[in-house]
Amino acid sequence: MEKIRELITLLESGIEDYDTQMKVLQSERLKYIRLSITDGFGTEEGDSKESWLLHLKQLEDSLALRRRTLRQAVVDTAEDFQKEENA
Secondary structure, eight states, rough: OHHHHHHHHHHHHHHHHHHHHHEEEEHHHHHHHHHHHTOOSSSSTTHHHHHHHHHHHHHHHHHHHHHHHHHHHHHHHHHHEEEEEEO
């Protein structure tokens, strides 16, 4: 039962973090679209179109990693239960 509680805690915090990060990504995508429409990209490091694309890619990669980590936690817990049943 303790493993289930640990998994629940991990999933709750992980999902909360994922949702927060997803909102950030959506907000940043909207900013990118606005800049694209108005041709408002700058030429300096951090405000160029390439910098924005890199920033969005990093946010997307972070979300994918979070999702894989949560999925792996579930798989690992299931494998632990399976091992315990077979022992």
